[in-house]
Amino acid sequence: MKDRYDVIVVGGGPSGSMAAMFAARAGVSVLMLEKDREIGLPVRCAEGVGDKGLRSVVDINPNWIAQKITTVKLISPAGMEVVIGTDEVGYILNRKMFDPGLAELAAQAGSEIITKAYVNGLLLDNNKVTGVRVRTLGREFQVKASIVIGADGVESRVGRWAGIKTWEKLNDMETCAQVTAQNINVQQDAIHLYFSNTRAPKGYLWVFPKGNGLANVGIGISGEASRHKSPFAYLFEFLQTNFPQAAIITTVAGGVPCAREPEKIVANGLMLVGDAARQVNPVSGGGIVTGMIAGKIAGQVAGQAIIDGKTDEKRLAEYARLWQKAEGKKHKVFYKLKEFVYNMSDKDLDDTAKIALQIPQDKRTILQLFKTALVQKPALILEAIKVLT
Ligand SMILES: Cc1cc2nc3c(=O)[nH]c(=O)nc-3n(C[C@H](O)[C@H](O)[C@H](O)COP(=O)(O)OP(=O)(O)OC[C@H]3O[C@@H](n4cnc5c(N)ncnc54)[C@H](O)[C@@H]3O)c2cc1C
Numbered sequence: 001m002k003d004r005y006d007v008i009v010v011g012g013g014p015s016g017s018m019a020a021m022f023a024a025r026a027g028v029s030v031l032m033l034e035k036d037r038e039i040g041l042p043v044r045c046a047e048g049v050g051d052k053g054l055r056s057v058v059d060i061n062p063n064w065i066a067q068k069i070t071t072v073k074l075i076s077p078a079g080m081e082v083v084i085g086t087d088e089v090g091y092i093l094n095r096k097m098f099d100p101g102l103a104e105l106a107a108q109a110g111s112e113i114i115t116k117a118y119v120n121g122l123l124l125d126n127n128k129v130t131g132v133r134v135r136t137l138g139r140e141f142q143v144k145a146s147i148v149i150g151a152d153g154v155e156s157r158v159g160r161w162a163g164i165k166t167w168e169k170l171n172d173m174e175t176c177a178q179v180t181a182q183n184i185n186v187q188q189d190a191i192h193l194y195f196s197n198t199r200a201p202k203g204y205l206w207v208f209p210k211g212n213g214l215a216n217v218g219i220g221i222s223g224e225a226s227r228h229k230s231p232f233a234y235l236f237e238f239l240q241t242n243f244p245q246a247a248i249i250t251t252v253a254g255g256v257p258c259a260r261e262p263e264k265i266v267a268n269g270l271m272l273v274g275d276a277a278r279q280v281n282p283v284s285g286g287g288i289v290t291g292m293i294a295g296k297i298a299g300q301v302a303g304q305a306i307i308d309g310k311t312d313e314k315r316l317a318e319y320a321r322l323w324q325k326a327e328g329k330k331h332k333v334f335y336k337l338k339e340f341v342y343n344m345s346d347k348d349l350d351d352t353a354k355i356a357l358q359i360p361q362d363k364r365t366i367l368q369l370f371k372t373a374l375v376q377k378p379a380l381i382l383e384a385i386k387v388l389t
Contacts, residue, residue, distance in 0.1 A: 001114060001136075001143065005031040006306045007299075008132055008145040009111075010119045010158050012039045014288050015274025016151030017102035018057060018295030019302070023149075024109035026303020031143065032106060033117040033134055040099030044254035045288070046178060046208045046216045047093040048191060053289035054091070057296050058105065064098040065091045066210040071190035074369075076353035077199065077346035082369070083190075085362040090191070092208045092216070093288075102292075122148065122161045122270075128312070129162055129269035146311045147302045149271045151295065154255050156276035162267045166278070170223035172259035174203055174285055177231035178218030179239070181246040185213055194238070195341075195349050201225035202342040205238050217243065220256060220285050222342070258282040260335055261328065266316040271298045279327065282335040290327055297322045337370075 009020045012034030020032040036042075047066070054060055069090035074082045107113055116136055123131035123142060131144035150158030159166040186192060186207055194205040202222035209215045219235045232253070239246050257278045265277045273279065274291030281290060301319040305311050344352070355372045356364060 001031065001112070001141065002029075003142070004131075004144040005029045005112075006145065007031070007147045007149060007302050008033065008143060009149045009151055010132060011151035011153055011274075011276070012036075012099070012103055012113065012115070013151060013153055013274060013291070014099060014102055015276070015279075015291035015295040016149070017099070017106045018292045019149045019151055019271075019273050019299040020106040020111040020113075020295075021102070021109045022296050022299025023303045023306075024106065024111045024299075026300065026307065028303050028306045030106075030111040031145070032103070032111050032113045033119055033132070033136075034103075034113070034115045035118040037116050038100075039103045039113075039115060040096050042252065043095045043250075044176075044178075044252045045095055046206055046218055047095050047098075047210075048206075048208050048286065049091055049093060049288050051089040051091065053293070057289070057292045058102070060091075061101055064093050064101055066094045066214075067092040067188060069189055069191055069209075071187065073187075073190050073192045074353070075192060075194045076350045077196035078350045078353075080350065080353040080357060082353050082356045082364065083361055084366060084369075085360075085364045092191075092210050094210070119152070119158070122158065124162075127268055129267065145269075146306055147269055147271065147316070149273060149298055149302060150276045151273045151291075152276050154257055154275040156272070158270070159262070159265075159272045159276060162270045164262060164264050164267060164270075164272065166262050166272070166276070168257055168259045168278075170227075171202070172257065172282075173223040174220040174256040174258045175223050175226040175231050176218055176220040176254050176256055176285070177235045178216055178252050178254075179235070179246070179248045180210070180214065180216050180250045181239075181243070181248045182214050183245045183247050184209065184215035184217060184243055185245075186215065188212075195344075197342075197344070197346050197349075199238060200234060205235070214249075217246070220258075223255075256280055256285040256287065258285055258335075258338060261331060265320050265323070266313055268313045269311050269316075271302065271316055271319055273298045279323070279331070282331070282338045283341060290331075293326055294323055297326065
């Protein structure tokens with residue numbers, strides 16, 4: 001490790017690796033620091049991504065994929081299965097392969113990478129971030145950089161150290177519990193999403209198959225709801241009822257920020273990407289691809305900013321603007337939709353499913369379902385107006 005780089009990326013998840021790769025491709029020196037011993041472990045994720053989004057950032061390596069997905073099934077509280085008509089292909093990844101694969105791409109582009117390197121503070125000079133303090137191999141180092149990119153995930157502290165407000169309301173932090181289990185005998189190329197305000201309050205349960213009967217089965221509920229009953233209690237009830245034969249291989253818990261974006265994602269010498277910048281779809285809780293898109297934009301802007309010799313907040317705000325254009329507007333709409341969907345009662349969900357099943361499958365889009373819910377339940381129109389205006 002040198003004592004100075006153009007760009008330091010904190011965190012070696014998908015967002016960090018993409019930021020490192022695109023900055024390095026611009027020809028500047030990049031160091032990526034990861035606190036865990038191995039990139040990609042532990043896996044705290046259901047591993048679902050869409051083909052189009054992923055392909056917009058990287059060429060897909062078949063080794064990353066556990067299962068191709070062609071079908072989306074929404075399951076109502078009473079058990080009605082609504083298959084959504086979609087041409088979009090998706091994947092259940094193998095993040096144990098995917099995350100290191102992305103880090104390898106960053107390294108091939110010229111980034112240095114150090115694991116077991118815990119960043120425990122920023123270097124600040126005159127209201128500008130000028131580097132990081134990092135503990136590795138039992139020693140503490142100060143490493144200088146013109147730009148630090150915080151890609152340190154949901155528990156991010158980098159933004160806070162620079163004075164950016166990144167904390168969330170309890171209701172906007174989904175608490176998740178998940179098992180990876182064998183003997184989950186569902187259609188292998190379909191993801192299954194179970195909605196019910198009593199079985200998964202302000203969230204949903206999922207079954208994401210990984211092939212040959214293996215699947216990620218999990219739940220995300222609002223932090224507020226989890227104060228009354230833990231996500232694991234809901235999940236084990238679900239498993240007992242729906243998959244009593246499940247043989248559990250791994251169990252994980254984790255948080256997903258399903259929140260509004262922070263007011264600022266840049267400061268003098270600093271950028272935030274991925275979960276650290278709350279760039280997660282607030283309805284689905286998916287943050288892999290959005291984080292990678294943000295990483296790509298941030299890396300490109302950081303590289304050019306270094307070449308231009310300007311790394312103040314005003315210059316780095318180009319990243320925030322481009323992010324808004326690419327994904328930020330959608331994020332705002334999804335945040336409002338989340339309020340609407342998660343406030344539907346079990347009866348509303350069942351009524352909507354009943355009507356949806358009368359629509360031909362190839363015309364049954366998510367938007368169509370939303371319209372059905374509104375037409376069917378005039379009372380929901382008021383709710384929708386409240387959240388969407
Ligand atoms: C149960 C669960 C299921 C999910 N399912 C899906 C899904 O199906 N699809 C989807 O798209 N998203 C899903 N997500 C969300 C997804 O996992 C995240 O949005 C995604 O991993 C964000 O990537 P990231 O690079 O921003 O952060 P992370 O992947 O969290 O990477 C951050 C990295 O920073 C490192 N780090 C943190 N602090 C420091 C420090 N101080 N110094 C050095 N390194 C540090 C961490 O060790 C970590 O490796 C799920 C999340 C959970 C919890």
